[in-house]
Amino acid sequence: MHLFAVNAKPNATASLVLSWLLFAGGIVAYFQVSRDRHKDNPEDRVMPTVAQMVQGMSDAVLKPAEEDEALPEAATLSQKLKGSMLWKDTVATSRRFAISMALLVPAVLLGLHMGLFPYCGAFFLRFLLFFDKIVALSLLPILFIAFGIDELSKIMLIVIGVAPTVVLDVYNLTKGIPQEQVVKAFTLGAGDFDIAYTVVLKQILPRVLNSIRLNLKAVMLFLFAGEMIASTDGLAYRIALLRRHMGMDVIIPYVLWVALLLFVVDLAMRVVNRQLHPWFREA
Amino acid sequence: MPLIAIQNVTVAYGKPLRPVLGAVGAGINLDIREGDFVCLLGQTGCGKSTMLRLVLGSERPATGRVLIDGVEHNRPDRTRGYVPQKYSLFPDRTVLDNIAFGPVVSEFNLATRWTPGYFRRRREVRDQAMDYIRRIGLRESDAGKYPDQLSGGMQQRVAIAQALIMQPRILLMDEAFSALDPGTRREMQQLIRQLWADTGITVLFVTHNMQEAAFLASRVVVLAKEDPESGSQVALDVAPPARLTDSAAMEFHARLEAACSGIREAEEMAA
Numbered sequence: 001m002h003l004f005a006v007n008a009k010p011n012a013t014a015s016l017v018l019s020w021l022l023f024a025g026g027i028v029a030y031f032q033v034s035r036d037r038h039k040d041n042p043e044d045r046v047m048p049t050v051a052q053m054v055q056g057m058s059d060a061v062l063k064p065a066e067e068d069e070a071l072p073e074a075a076t077l078s079q080k081l082k083g084s085m086l087w088k089d090t091v092a093t094s095r096r097f098a099i100s101m102a103l104l105v106p107a108v109l110l111g112l113h114m115g116l117f118p119y120c121g122a123f124f125l126r127f128l129l130f131f132d133k134i135v136a137l138s139l140l141p142i143l144f145i146a147f148g149i150d151e152l153s154k155i156m157l158i159v160i161g162v163a164p165t166v167v168l169d170v171y172n173l174t175k176g177i178p179q180e181q182v183v184k185a186f187t188l189g190a191g192d193f194d195i196a197y198t199v200v201l202k203q204i205l206p207r208v209l210n211s212i213r214l215n216l217k218a219v220m221l222f223l224f225a226g227e228m229i230a231s232t233d234g235l236a237y238r239i240a241l242l243r244r245h246m247g248m249d250v251i252i253p254y255v256l257w258v259a260l261l262l263f264v265v266d267l268a269m270r271v272v273n274r275q276l277h278p279w280f281r282e283a
Numbered sequence: 284m285p286l287i288a289i290q291n292v293t294v295a296y297g298k299p300l301r302p303v304l305g306a307v308g309a310g311i312n313l314d315i316r317e318g319d320f321v322c323l324l325g326q327t328g329c330g331k332s333t334m335l336r337l338v339l340g341s342e343r344p345a346t347g348r349v350l351i352d353g354v355e356h357n358r359p360d361r362t363r364g365y366v367p368q369k370y371s372l373f374p375d376r377t378v379l380d381n382i383a384f385g386p387v388v389s390e391f392n393l394a395t396r397w398t399p400g401y402f403r404r405r406r407e408v409r410d411q412a413m414d415y416i417r418r419i420g421l422r423e424s425d426a427g428k429y430p431d432q433l434s435g436g437m438q439q440r441v442a443i444a445q446a447l448i449m450q451p452r453i454l455l456m457d458e459a460f461s462a463l464d465p466g467t468r469r470e471m472q473q474l475i476r477q478l479w480a481d482t483g484i485t486v487l488f489v490t491h492n493m494q495e496a497a498f499l500a501s502r503v504v505v506l507a508k509e510d511p512e513s514g515s516q517v518a519l520d521v522a523p524p525a526r527l528t529d530s531a532a533m534e535f536h537a538r539l540e541a542a543c544s545g546i547r548e549a550e551e552m553a554a
Binding site for chain 1: 339341358359360361363364365367369370371373374375376384385386388389390392393429431445446449451
């Protein structure tokens, strides 16, 4: 077996084992080090044990946050879940995430129009190329001053951070549509907006969705930055709050929970993309 | 009055301007009558496709005019069908939807595409598109396929049907069969020749293949440059003889060979 043979063909079992090996190695290494640290110092809070993480997470899932009122003793499981810290934080972050994603729709349309209508491109392109180079996080103080520390500034941070990239990506995708397609559509009686929305947008949409998928992490990054600095709820707010108390028993499950949420969104977008565009073959 | 009148046209590109078609004071003139099947021959870079784009309206001449039925058109429209060498089909649509695209999109705008009339008309157009699928020699089972599931020849058949369903007065074909293998190319030549005979449509067919031009055209126009720095001029404008066995046929081929010597040399060099 040659590990670095270009033409090697690992069988299904080998592929499966290899793909999970790093996960298993990471988990084993963590708990080994955690066990050793707890042997030396039973009060260690840097690397919580499984039991501590399970306890921390079960509190997050079933109990309200410290700043909220306690639930009555007779509360049902459903009431406990809905009143819990994790639920509250997840809903707050998801709402901001969803609004930010919705605000990317105009960005897609702007990129489409820039790529297709030369006057529109001439008007916006230079400005967006410049704007894209501004480090969004450096705008955070300006945004807090301009929009306050409420939701708007956090959402604006995401939009400013991600929208120019999406606009320019869609612009390039639109430019990549062969001119023959546009000419052909004209000869078939299509108007300018028919070409924009029924020819070009339909063709680039699967790639646009892929581009947004690749930017999901950037969306979350800006969202977390906003939440960590100025927020009273949300997953990142909680992580920042728990950091002060060294609450690693909740921070680590929260980080994994965020990764899982992003993974699910990414997977859902892939499935939707495949279902909506059966003709699309990914490169 | 000719259907297509190219009057004293020049085209030049680049900085400094490099003439492609015609020259200052000596623009290209060409009249094409309704029902002609004109093959535009010439070596690579002589401006055949530019000439086609002028007629299409996707390009404007530097000087001169291109008139369709006496009117200048400054953008492509449904009066002129177009079949390029590639990218002629919309990859996100099935064969049926590619063919039905034109009638539907030209009759309903984005706002009226949700009315009951739209869905009724769409059904009618799809039935019509099925007729075209049969007419171009595809199977009904191909209707639901996407372009990337078809061979090059099948794709070009669909592209022709897509253009013809609009019943344009002029069909412009830009090296439409160049990428096909010889057998498929021959089949496509027979198909387009038959469709031309059936519909009486005016065809402007760009090719650099002499045999193809001689087989297809009712008229062959050869574009050639006197020297590499000058724009192309019409070097030959001739109708193939009706019967290829008599002396007229030999004369036709001799004239074509002479006018196309540049093409032959270029093809030999490429080979």
